[in-house]
Amino acid sequence: MDLRSARERWVRTGGIELCVAELGDSAQPTIVLVHGYPDSKEVWSEVARRLADHWHVVFYDVRGHGRSTAPEPLRGGFTLEKLTDDFLAVVDAVSPGRPVHVVGHDWGSVQSWEFATVERTKGRIASFTSMSGPSLDHFGHWIQQRTSRPSPRRVGQLLGQGAKSWYVYALHTPVLPEMAWRGPLGRQWPRILRRMEKVPADGYPTASLPQDAAHGAWLYRDNIRTRLRRPRPDAHAHVPVQLITPTGDAFLSPSLHDELETWVPRLVRRTLPAKHWVPRTRPDQLSSWIGEFVVACEAGGPGDPEITDAPAPAAARGAHADRFGGQLVLVTGAASGIGRATALSFARAGARVVAVDRDAEGVARTAETARLAGAPAAWAETVDVGDEQAMEELAEKVAAECGVVDVLVNNAGIGLSGSFLDTTSEDWRNVLDVNLWGVIHGCRIFGRQMADRGQGGHIVNIASAAAYQPSRALPAYSTSKAAVLMLSECLRAELAERSIGVSAVCPGFVATGITGTARFTGTDAAEQQRLRKRTTRLYSLRDYPPEKVARAILDAVVHNRAVVPVTPEARGARLLARISPRMVRAVARVKPPL
Structure with missing residues (x-):
């Protein structure tokens, strides 16, 4: 929808005029977006x-x-009480008689906390989504708790937030902030946002920035000291609240929201790997979460006067649901084993899942199970990851129908065992096409989309303990996985400046179906079948479930880990490769008991 189609109106309140823009069908529930400073x-x-x-x-x-x-x-003209008057005037004009869903960012969130907690807005608000802006009352109580009952952790939190709040002190100084904003700071601000926050250069901020910033300094002067010294004792939210916390916010510590449940009985928490200006850098994710929250809050029925008494909408219950809810995750090799377990783990965390595999029937089952496990949406795509053209078409289709992928898991792989001298050129091509070129295609095609979007992302490449533990029995497989490990390290260095993380996950012996389809070079059909059965039995005796690898994959994304050995033998082999390469080479000479 083109923003030039926005309808504008002027709302008069308290001696001022507010410029109000509207989009969409006014018969639908209303979402009010309140901007910050x-x-x-x-x-x-x-x-x-x-x-x-x-x-x-x-x-x-x-x-x-x-x-x-x-x-x-200007002095005294920006108090929370007057901002609440403005909000109610806007709501009465755009949604008379029907509660609205409020979304606030930065100071828009600060004032919206007031809207969500004062008595006179009851019945006018259906839900509140907060990002990068605390309740000043909760903040005041948070400070009082840490000063009255200090501990090393609490003192550290106070000092940490105090350092992040440097700009608050600066804005309380007279005259200087206005001079800076109307002078060099105002001219350089768009460049600062592009450099520090990766905000796209798309016509934002507008030409009114210097004046807006100069006026807005009174938001701080009129409210901060008063509320932090004497926070309201009754600042309990009377609506469901969705809290979105950007983990890279330079101005607010995540610990600032500790004990928030005391004041918000109906709270849904989400985290987003982004910096402060998420309305510009992550509009896709925000609009998805806001829409989901509004749908859940509207479950009581349009216009239901009791909607504000509805319980908080339930978020996904899986591990890291606050991190992955609503994100788009693509997993290759998802028909079985680690790929299937990973797709289902992301689904339980509330992610939208694209499951990819050559096995059409198996990947369709994964997508269906993902929907049952909690994914808001799941799609099955039958693609050979070694086919570059097919991967290009997949990426175009996913971007057009679902959006840009937030997390890519390059998991598809095949097994190949046997001596180097018995491994043919065709054997090499087959294993490298899937294990290496499949990863290269995924990283290049989907990684380029992430980079062009400019909003970060994460790539997980499934390598193996064989990447750093040589073996006379796995020359081709180990080579492909070692290449994946080094590719991951190189990509991690290159893509860090674009806020795209890259992790190489290295499982060891995991009970998956790869042993049942692995090829053994230099053997006839009967011997090959015998070796497959024996290898499958050995792996089943080890009995390390793929679900544990999936858990490690989600943790790797959350914590942006570089290399993740999963099983005990994988961790041991990596440690041995570092401290005693000679011992690793000696182990490599041992002939497997097959």
Whole structure:
């Protein structure tokens, strides 16, 4: 939807005029987007455009910002009480008689916490989504708890947040902030956002920035010291709240939201690997989460007067659901084994899953099970990862129908055992096409989409303990996995500046179906079948489940780990390769008992 189609109206309140923009069908439930500092309503343009396909979206310039007029005098004109007056005037104009869903970022979130907790807004708000802006009342109580009952951890939290809040002190100084914003800082701000926050250069921020920032300094001066010294004792949220915490926020510590459940009985937490300005850098993820939350909160029925008494919408219950809920994850080799277990683990965490495999029937079962496990959506795609053209077409299709992949798991692989002299050129091509070129295709094609989007992402490449433990029985397989490990390390170095993490996960002996399809060179059909059965039995005796590898994969993404040996033997082999390469070479000479 083109933002030029936005409808504008002016709302008069308290001697000022607010510029209000609307998108979407006004008959649908209303979502009100409230911007922060030093922004104007245009910070929401990408989020609003995505939401407007299904909702009535309203976003307005806060008093003194954008095209809204400023109070006279400025001092005392930006109190939370007056901002609440403005909000209610807007809501009465755009959604009379029906509660709205509020979304706030930065200072838009700070003031929206006020809307969600004061008595006079009851019945006018259906839900609140908060990001990068705390409740000043909760913040005040948070400080009091840590100063009255200090501990090393609590003192560390206070000092950490105090350091992150340096700009708050600066904005309390007279005159200087206004001079800076109307001078060099205002001119350099777009460049600072592009460099430090990776905000796309797409016409944001607007030309009103210097004036907006100068006026907005009074948001801090009129509210911060008063509320932090005397926080309200009754600041309990009377609506369901969705808290989205960017883990790379330079201004707010995640610990600031500790004990928040005391004040918000109906709370859903989510985390996002991003920096502060998520409305510009991650509009796709935000619009997905906001939409899901609104759908859940509307479950009581449109216009239901008791909607604000509904329970908090349930989030996904799997491990790391706060991190992966709503994200798009693509897993290759997903018809069985580690790939299937990984796809289902992401599904239980609330991710949308694209399952890819050459086995059409098996991958269809994985996608169906993923939907039953909790994935909001799951798709099955039959693709040979070694086919570059097929992978290009897959990437185009996924981007067009689902969006850009947030997490890519290059898991597809085949086994090949036998001596080097018995391994033919065709054998080498087969194993390298899948184990190495499949990874290369995935990293190059989907990694390019992540980089072009400019919003980060993560790539997981499944290598093996064989990548660093040589074996006379696995020359081709070990070579392919060693190449995957080094490729992962190189990509990690290159893509770090684009906020794309890369992890190489190295399982050991895991009970999967790879042993049943592995090839053994230099043997006839009968001997090959015997060796497959024997190898499968040995792996089943080890009985290390693929679900544990899947758990390690999710942890690797959450913690951005570089190399992850999974099983005890994989960890031991990696340690041995580091401290005693000679011992590793000696072990490699041992002939397997087959």
